[in-house]
Amino acid sequence: MRSSRPPTMNDVAAAAGVGLKTVSRYVNGATNINQELSERIGAAIEALGYRHNLAAASIRPGRSSKVIGLIISDLANPYYSVLARSVERVCTEHGYLLMSASSEEDADRHRLLVDRLVAQRVDGLVVVPPRQATTAWATSTIVHVPMVLVDRPTGPLESVDVHTVLADNAGGATRATAAMLAAGARRVAFLGDSLELYTMRERLAGYHRALTEADLGGATGTGPIEPIVSDGAHSVEDAAAVVAGFLASGEVDAVFAANNRAAIGAMEAFATAGRRLPLVGFDDFEAAPLVTPAVSVVAQDVALMGRVAAETLLALIADEAGPPMTHTLDVRLELRGSER
Amino acid sequence: MRSSRPPTMNDVAAAAGVGLKTVSRYVNGATNINQELSERIGAAIEALGYRHNLAAASIRPGRSSKVIGLIISDLANPYYSVLARSVERVCTEHGYLLMSASSEEDADRHRLLVDRLVAQRVDGLVVVPPRQATTAWATSTIVHVPMVLVDRPTGPLESVDVHTVLADNAGGATRATAAMLAAGARRVAFLGDSLELYTMRERLAGYHRALTEADLGGATGTGPIEPIVSDGAHSVEDAAAVVAGFLASGEVDAVFAANNRAAIGAMEAFATAGRRLPLVGFDDFEAAPLVTPAVSVVAQDVALMGRVAAETLLALIADEAGPPMTHTLDVRLELRGSER
DNA sequence: CTGAAAGCGCTTACAG
DNA sequence: CTGAAAGCGCTTACAG
Structure with a gap:
């Protein structure tokens, strides 16, 4: 009593x-x-x-915590919350609980979270590496906790031997750009966020490739297509300002918006100016099919990404995963009208 | 070695x-x-x-796990992911880690999660009670784990003595409905999801109240305003179908969409029919300000809700919270044009 | 300021 | 099928 x-x-x-x-x-x-x-x-x-008391039970050797940790940039961001949900679902299916934490893209905070999660004795970690990460955070602190990277690799791809799940950023960007070229655009601008971001560098590479292939295809009678690149779309407002500039210059006849914010900013600039340009965005968003014309996008299967990452981690924990490799997931080009 | x-x-x-x-x-x-x-x-x-090894350290009496648990319906739902992020932020500020889990509105799964989280010896629980919950789940299983309810109470409000954080659902619905009446609408329809949901019952009550007050205010020369109520907006498609019916009937001259899906469904029905009715939604959504006319909504401060819930829980853990009470947060009516 | 002992709640070989 | 003992990694009084 x-x-x-x-x-x-x-x-x-x-x-x-x-x-x-x-x-x-x-x-x-x-x-x-x-x-x-x-x-x-x-x-x-x-x-x-x-x-x-599972905590007490888990300290015995051989017994594990049945908890896995997830580190993302920001749980409130729809992209990452869908990812987290998907990881959670796999965890549930296998009797695991999920601890999720937001790094806010801050390398120090990220390291703190890894340390804390490891101290908590999670059985494994699914991690979106922070933007400014060098390979140091992984090699110095992780050591022997099973880990899978998702959305971006850490530093140069080959430097850390770890399973990594990525979307085909470059391929999606190539297809998005090519769709506008095929519709007749000649001066397609790339509008993205900081090139510090792995995904942005990949999408820019894909964009360049589309231009080059169009040149090689002989679609151009008047010399090579010149790239027009802005990495200033850090926010919707910034993106809108850049696109307003495109409109005023008359030098741009289509926009590849390399993320959500860029696409929404472009839409706002079009509304303000009262005229629009062909547009394709990267990453789907709720408003995209609801506006007129509906916005075409490159859509990632984020839920699948989370599932593959979690299942790979579980395999790793069970010691049944193959050698470290990069899993690249296909993206889908959703043509809804705005590409012309 | x-x-x-x-x-x-x-x-x-x-x-x-x-x-x-x-x-x-x-x-x-x-x-x-x-x-x-x-x-x-x-x-x-x-x-x-x-x-x-924090897990080992935490089994000593007096020492706690410094982990708190969160149970929501679905982490991928933007409403709950913002809530989760906010709870996580407060946890971080106080040195806690967060375990979040999705109940999918399933009472059995919910109970399982509570059991598991308690077994994991979390220091406290922030919980969105499942839809079909009776008070049983709380009284039978929780016992001595500090807990705060959020978004909805469990069963009859007075039956469980626990801190609860709610939005002013009824007040928001009254103001939304009144805004359309003030703009001249007479036959405002309520379009909501299942009345099994506490929030829906509250919003319906608020809607009725607005009608009654308009009657009492003498704004009507032709007898009392008749309520028009649909609880069929379980999905965007369902909502669109109901609104298409409203349009065809000619009996409705404004729509109060009691959640996101209802509002988006209404927009789709308007687009299909080529004509629209005055509309106000409940809960803000990304596309709302981007369409024409921009959609007016009742916006909850979800982040604040998460913060208040988490801070109340921490106070409870520190044994510094007052007696159990219901914290009702104000909502904001965002008038953007669609209300007329 | 530091160490040896006892104990947290539980599980794992080891005997019965 | 069941129990008493030892031990998991750590911290807490208790002595030095």
């Missing part, structure tokens, strides 16, 4: 008049227990309000 | 040639340690790759 401290397995054993071991077996769902003892134990647990 | 099992505090003590206790003090940041011993310990930790 002690009310201050939660009841322990010992309390249950005493109350039921059985050995500690038997209670342990009962709680862990052992199959062969004397019917009568079993009932006494059940009654004692009920009466005392006993709850199994 | 054992590589199979992670190094323990004992290993560090042995390597550094000091007592276990001293290593413990070092790891826990104790202030007074002999300079030389301190350095030896630091070197040993580095050399062995030792990492503090």
Whole structure:
């Protein structure tokens, strides 16, 4: 009847008049227990309000915490919340719980989170590396915790030997740009965020490739297509300002918006100016199909990305994953009208 | 040099040639340690790759896990991901980690999650009760884990003595409806999801109240305003179908869309029909300000809700919270044009 | 300021 | 099928 401290397995054993071991077996769902003892134990647990202490159980060697950790930039960002949900789903299917934490793209905070999660003895980690990451954070702190990277690699791809799940950023950008060229555009501008971001560098490379291929295809009678590149779309407002400049200059006849904010900013600039240019965005967003004309986008299967990452991690934990590799997922070009 | 099992505090003590206790003090940041011993310990930790085991530390009585649990419907839903992010932020500020889990509105799954989280010995729980919850889940399983409810109460408000954080659903609905009445609408329809949901019942009550007050205000010369109520907006498609019916009937001259999906469905129906009705939604959404006319909404401060819930929980854990009460947060009516 | 002992709640071989 | 003992990694009084 002690009310201050939660009841322990010992309390249950005493109350039921059985050995500690038997209670342990009962709680862990052992199959062969004397019917009568079993009932006494059940009654004692009920009466005392006993709850199994997994934290205590997990410190024994060989026993794991059955918790995995997830580090993303910002849980409130729809992209990452869908990713987190997908990872959570796989965890649930395998009896794991998820601890998720937002790094805010800050390398120091990221390192702190890794340390804390490792101290908490998670069984593994799914990680979106922070923007400014060098390979140091991984090599210095991770050591022996199974880990999978998602959305971006850490530093130069080959520098860390770890499973990595990425979208085909370059391929998507190539197809988006090519769609506008095919519709007749000649001066397609690239509008992206900081090229510090791996995904931006990849999308820019894809854009360049589309221009080059159009040249090689002989679609141009008047010399090579000149790239027009802006990396100033850090926010919707910034993006709108850049696009307003495009419109005023008369030098641009289509826009490849390399992320959500760029696409929304472009839409705002079009609305303000009262005229629009062909537009394709990267990453789908809620408003895209609702506006007129509906916005074409390159859509990633974020949920699949989360699933592949989580399943790879679980395989790693079970020691059944193959050698470290990069898993590149296809993207989908959703043509809805705005590309022309 | 054992590589199979992670190094323990004992290993560090042995390597550094000091007592276990001293290593413990070092790891826990104790202030007074002999300079030389301190350095030896630091070197040993580095050399062995030792990492503090918080799980083991937390099983001592009085020591807590510094983890809190969050149960929501679906982490991928923007409403709940913003809530989760806000709770996470408060946790971080206070040195806590967050375990979040999605109940999918399923009462059984919800109970499982509570059990698992309690077994994991979280220090407290922020919970969105599942839709079909009776008070049973709370009274039977929670017992002595600090808990705060958010977004909705469990069953009849007075039945469980627990801190609860809610938005002013009824007040927001009244103001939304009144705005359309003030703009001249007479036959405002309520379009919501299942009335099983607490928030829907509250919003419906607020809607009714606005009609009643308009009657009492004498704004009507032709007898009382008749309510028109649909609870069929379970999905965007369903909502669109209902609104198409409204348009065809000619009996409705404005729509109060009691959630996001209802509002988006209404927009789709308007687009299909080529004509629109005055519209106000509940809960802001990304596309709302981007379409023409921009959609007016009742906006909840979801981040504030998460913050208040988390801070209340932390106060509860510190035994500094007052008696259980309901915290009702104001909502904001964003008039953007679609209300007329 | 530091160490040896006892104990947190639980599980794992080891005997019965 | 069941129990008493030892031990998981750590911290807390207790002595020095």
